[in-house]
Amino acid sequence: MKNEARVVVIGGGVVGVSVLYHLTKAGWKDVLLIERGELTCGSTWHAAGGMHTVNGDPNVAKLQQYTINLYKEIEQISGQSCGMHLTGGIMLAGTRERLDWLKMAKARGRYLGMELEIISVDEAARLFPLMNKEHFVGALYDPIEGHVDPYGVTHAYAKAAQIGGAQLVRHTRVTDLRPRADGSWDVITDHGNVHAEHVVNAGGLWAREVGRMVGLELPILAMEHQYLITEDIPALRGQKEQLHCIDFEGEIYTRQERGGMLLGTYERAGVPWSPRETPWDFSQSLLPNDLERIAPSLEVGFEHFPALGEAGIRKVVNGPFTFAPDGNPLVGPVRGLRNFWVACGVMAGFSQGGGVGLALSRWMVDGDPGADIWGMDVARYGDWATLAYTNAKVRENYSRRFRIRFPNEELSAARPLRTTPIYERLEAEHAVFGDYCGLEHALWFAPSAAEASERITFHRSNAHPHVAAECQAVREGVGLLEISNYGKFEVTGARAEEWLSHVMANRVPQVGRIALTPMLNERGKLIGDFTMARLAADRVFLVCTYAAEDYYRRWFERHAPPPGVSVRPCAMQYTGLSVAGPRSRALLQSLTHADLSSAAFPFLSFRRMDVGMVPALVGRISFTGDLGYEIWVTSEYQRALYDLLAGAGAEHGLKLFGGRALNAMRLEKSFGTWAREYRPIYGPYEAGLGRFVDLRKEEFIGRAAALEEKERGGKLRLLAFSVEARDADAIGDEPIWYDGQVVGWVTSGAYGHSVRQSLALGYVPKQYAAATSGFEIEILGVRCRATPLAAAPFDPDGSRMRA
Numbered sequence: 001m002k003n004e005a006r007v008v009v010i011g012g013g014v015v016g017v018s019v020l021y022h023l024t025k026a027g028w029k030d031v032l033l034i035e036r037g038e039l040t041c042g043s044t045w046h047a048a049g050g051m052h053t054v055n056g057d058p059n060v061a062k063l064q065q066y067t068i069n070l071y072k073e074i075e076q077i078s079g080q081s082c083g084m085h086l087t088g089g090i091m092l093a094g095t096r097e098r099l100d101w102l103k104m105a106k107a108r109g110r111y112l113g114m115e116l117e118i119i120s121v122d123e124a125a126r127l128f129p130l131m132n133k134e135h136f137v138g139a140l141y142d143p144i145e146g147h148v149d150p151y152g153v154t155h156a157y158a159k160a161a162q163i164g165g166a167q168l169v170r171h172t173r174v175t176d177l178r179p180r181a182d183g184s185w186d187v188i189t190d191h192g193n194v195h196a197e198h199v200v201n202a203g204g205l206w207a208r209e210v211g212r213m214v215g216l217e218l219p220i221l222a223m224e225h226q227y228l229i230t231e232d233i234p235a236l237r238g239q240k241e242q243l244h245c246i247d248f249e250g251e252i253y254t255r256q257e258r259g260g261m262l263l264g265t266y267e268r269a270g271v272p273w274s275p276r277e278t279p280w281d282f283s284q285s286l287l288p289n290d291l292e293r294i295a296p297s298l299e300v301g302f303e304h305f306p307a308l309g310e311a312g313i314r315k316v317v318n319g320p321f322t323f324a325p326d327g328n329p330l331v332g333p334v335r336g337l338r339n340f341w342v343a344c345g346v347m348a349g350f351s352q353g354g355g356v357g358l359a360l361s362r363w364m365v366d367g368d369p370g371a372d373i374w375g376m377d378v379a380r381y382g383d384w385a386t387l388a389y390t391n392a393k394v395r396e397n398y399s400r401r402f403r404i405r406f407p408n409e410e411l412s413a414a415r416p417l418r419t420t421p422i423y424e425r426l427e428a429e430h431a432v433f434g435d436y437c438g439l440e441h442a443l444w445f446a447p448s449a450a451e452a453s454e455r456i457t458f459h460r461s462n463a464h465p466h467v468a469a470e471c472q473a474v475r476e477g478v479g480l481l482e483i484s485n486y487g488k489f490e491v492t493g494a495r496a497e498e499w500l501s502h503v504m505a506n507r508v509p510q511v512g513r514i515a516l517t518p519m520l521n522e523r524g525k526l527i528g529d530f531t532m533a534r535l536a537a538d539r540v541f542l543v544c545t546y547a548a549e550d551y552y553r554r555w556f557e558r559h560a561p562p563p564g565v566s567v568r569p570c571a572m573q574y575t576g577l578s579v580a581g582p583r584s585r586a587l588l589q590s591l592t593h594a595d596l597s598s599a600a601f602p603f604l605s606f607r608r609m610d611v612g613m614v615p616a617l618v619g620r621i622s623f624t625g626d627l628g629y630e631i632w633v634t635s636e637y638q639r640a641l642y643d644l645l646a647g648a649g650a651e652h653g654l655k656l657f658g659g660r661a662l663n664a665m666r667l668e669k670s671f672g673t674w675a676r677e678y679r680p681i682y683g684p685y686e687a688g689l690g691r692f693v694d695l696r697k698e699e700f701i702g703r704a705a706a707l708e709e710k711e712r713g714g715k716l717r718l719l720a721f722s723v724e725a726r727d728a729d730a731i732g733d734e735p736i737w738y739d740g741q742v743v744g745w746v747t748s749g750a751y752g753h754s755v756r757q758s759l760a761l762g763y764v765p766k767q768y769a770a771a772t773s774g775f776e777i778e779i780l781g782v783r784c785r786a787t788p789l790a791a792a793p794f795d796p797d798g799s800r801m802r803a
C-alpha cells in the first residue's frame with residue numbers, strides 16, 4: 001500500500017467504489033480505497049439490487065435517474081457486466097388515498113422528464129399477471145425500474161476507477177484517523193499508515209465506528225431486512241421477465257429471480273441491528289431468519305399474489321443495512337473537521353450510489369456538489385440527532401417505508417424531545433404541534449382539547465377553518481406566534497461588519513436597523529436568506545432558518561471571520577414571540593416605555609428594550625407582512641413575556657396563531673422562504689431577491705456571478721399564482737403547465753384565507769414570465785387554472801407593515 005494519497009476512501013461497498021470512480025472521472029487520480037475485507041462484504045453483497053427513480057424529493061429523484069443511467073457507462077469502461085434487468089415496474093394502490101399519492105408522484109415526475117403513467121387495475125394485471133386484481137384500485141407504471149447484480153455493479157465501479165488511476169487495497173482495516181495541523185490526515189491501518197489530504201467515510205455498516213474515530217456521532221442505524229426467494233413458479237416458464245412490483249398495502253416488493261420470485265418486506269415490527277456498535281468480525285455475513293416477524297406482510301402478499309404463496313420458499317435472506325432518521329443518505333463535508341467527508345446512510349445503494357458519488361466528488365473537486373442535494377446533506381442533522389433519537393426515528397421510518405406520508409401528517413416517534421418554556425402554556429390553549437429538528441412548535445390552535453388533532457389528508461383538513469380564524473385575527477386585530485424555531489447567530493467584534501459584508505450580498509445595516517440579505521455561493525446561487533439586525537457597531541444579530549444552522553456554520557467555517565470576530569449560533573438561547581396585526585403596536589406599547597410610534601421606531605428598526613420587566617431585543621418586522629414585531633428574549637424570560645402579552649392582549653382581542661397561518665400569510669405577501677423558494681439551484685434575480693443584492697459593494701462572495709445573472713437575466717423566474725383549486729391546495733413540487741406543456745414546478749402553496757384564494761409560488765423559465773394567462777398547476781392529477789399575480793395579493797404596496 002502506498003503511504004501518500006490525495007484521498008483515502010474508507011469502504012469498498014457500492015457507495016465507496018462509486019465515490020472512487022467519480023473522483024477519477026473528475027480528474028483526481030491519486031486516490032486510494034481501503035477495504036477491510038473483500039469488496040461488497042458489508043451490506044452490499046446480499047442486496048436485492050432493486051433500483052427505481054421515484055423519490056419524495058425531486059432532487060434525490062434526479063440523482064437516482066443519474067445512477068441508473070450510469071450503469072451502461074461503467075460497464076463499457078470496465079468490461080464488467082452490472083447484470084442489468086430493466087424490466088419496468090408498477091406500484092399498486094389498494095386505496096383511493098394511495099392512488100392520490102401515486103398521481104402526485106406522477107405529476108412530480110413530469111418536470112423531471114420521467115415517463116410515469118397511471119394505469120387501471122386491468123392494465124396492471126395485464127402487465128403483471130401474478131396479482132389478484134380485487135385488492136387494488138389502480139397503479140403507477142414506471143419504465144425505468146429493474147435490478148442489477150450487486151457484485152457486478154461494485155466491481156464495475158472499482159475496475160472503472162482503477163482504469164482511471166485509482167488504487168484499491170483489500171483486507172486492510174482503518175483503525176484510527178489523526179488530523180494534522182494543515183488539515184490533512186494520518187490514516188492508521190492494520191497494514192501501515194497513509195498520509196492523505198482528504199478522507200471519505202463510506203464505511204456503510206461501520207460508518208458510525210469510522211465517525212467515532214474523529215469524535216463524530218453520525219445519526220445512522222442498521223435495520224435487519226429480509227427477503228425470500230420462491231421455488232420456480234410454473235406460470236413464469238417461457239414468459240418475459242416479470243415487472244418489479246411494489247404493493248403498498250402488503251408493504252412488500254417483489255421481482256423475478258430466475259424461475260421464481262423474490263419478495264421483500266418493510267415490516268412494521270422492524271428490528272435494529274447492532275444499535276450501539278457494529279462488530280468488526282461481521283463480514284460477508286447474514287443474520288438468522290425470522291419469518292414469524294414478517295408473517296403479517298407475507299400473509300397479505302400471498303393473498304395479493306397467490307402464485308407466490310403456492311410456490312415453496314427456496315431461500316431466505318436476512319441482512320442489515322443502514323438508514324438515517326429520514327431515510328435519505330448523509331453526504332458532504334462535516335462541520336468542524338477539515339477535509340473529512342461522509343457518504344453513508346445510503347439505504348438504496350443501487351438507486352442512489354451513483355448520484356451520491358457524483359455529488360460528493362464534485363463537492364471535493366470543485367468545492368460545490370453541483371446540484372441541490374440539501375435532502376441528503378449531512379448538515380441537516382445537528383447535535384439533537386442523538387443515538388437514541390436516531391433509533392426511534394429510523395425504526396419509524398423503516399416501518400413506514402411503504403406508507404403514505406400525507407402533506408399535513410406529523411410523525412410521532414421521538415417526541416416530544418425539545419420544548420420551549422411556554423410549551424405547556426400552548427398545550428393548554430389546545431395547540432396542535434409539529435416537529436421541526438426535534439423541536440415542538442405550534443402548527444395551529446383548536447377551540448377545545450377534543451378538537452386538537454388533525455385528520456390526515458391530501459385535501460383541506462379540519463384545521464382549515466381554525467387556521468382561517470387565526471389569519472383573520474392577525475389581519476383584523478392582533479395575533480401572537482411563537483418564533484423560537486428560527487435560527488439565530490450573534491456576530492460580534494470590531495470587524496463584524498467587514499466579515500458580514502464579505503459573506504452576505506446586501507449591505508450591513510446601520511446600528512438600530514434591520515436588512516434582509518441573501519447569502520450566495522461563489523457561483524452566485526442562493527445558499528441562505530438572513531435577517532441582519534444591528535444592535536451596535538460591533539454586534540449583529542442574524543435570524544435565519546434553523547434547520548440549516550449546521551449548513552451555515554460549515555459555510556462560516558470555510559469563510560472564517562477575521563481575528564477578533566466571533567460568530568456564535570444562539571438559536572435555542574434566544575426564544576421568541578411575535579405579535580402581528582394592526583393592533584400589535586397598541587398591545588406592545590402598553591407593555592413598554594420605549595416609543596413605538598412609527599416616527600420613533602419605523603419599519604425595520606431593531607433595539608434592545610424592556611417589555612414589562614423583561615429585557616428583550618425587539619425588531620419591527622413580521623413574516624406575516626403585516627404591522628408586527630419580533631421579540632427575542634433569553635429563554636428564562638419567555639414565560640414571563642408570554643404571560644405579559646397574553647394578559648395585556650385580552651383587551652386587544654389577541655389570538656394565538658401557528659405555523660400554518662404564518663405560511664398562508666407569507667404566501668399572501670408572496671414572501672419566499674429558505675429550502676422552498678430559495679435553494680442553491682436558484683440565483684437571487686431569478687428568485688426576485690435582486691433588490692437585496694447590493695452590487696455597489698465592491699466585494700462579496702458570489703458578486704461576479706450575481707452581476708452576470710443580473711445582466712443576462714438568469715434562466716428562471718419565481719412567479720406567484722392564484723390557483724383555481726377545489727378542496728386541495730398546492731403544497732410544493734407540483735408541475736406548472738403552460739399551453740399544454742410542463743414548464744415549471746411549484747415551490748410552496750397554501751390557501752390564502754385573507755384573500756380567499758388558493759395560492760402558489762413556483763419557478764418557470766424566464767421566457768414565460770411575462771405571460772398573464774395559459775398556466776395550470778396540477779394538483780392530485782387535476783390541472784387547475786393558475787393566474788400569475790403581478791403583485792402580492794395582500795397589501796401589494798406594503799403599506800400595512802410600514803404603517
Ligand SMILES: Cc1cc2nc3c(=O)[nH]c(=O)nc-3n(C[C@H](O)[C@H](O)[C@H](O)COP(=O)(O)OP(=O)(O)OC[C@H]3O[C@@H](n4cnc5c(N)ncnc54)[C@H](O)[C@@H]3O)c2cc1C
Nearest residue numbers: 011013015036042043044048049050174204205348349350
Ligand atoms: C437484504 C437487503 C436487501 C437490499 N436490497 C436493496 C435493493 O433492492 N436495492 C438497493 O438499492 N439497496 C438494497 N439494499 C441496501 C444496500 O445494500 C445498501 O444501500 C448498500 O449496500 C450500501 O452500501 P455502502 O457502500 O454504503 O455500505 P457497505 O456495503 O456496508 O460497505 C461499507 C464497506 O466499508 C468497509 N469498511 C467499513 N469500515 C472500514 C474500515 N474501518 N476500514 C476498511 N474498510 C471498512 C466494509 O468492510 C464494507 O465493505 C439491501 C440491503 C439488504 C441488507
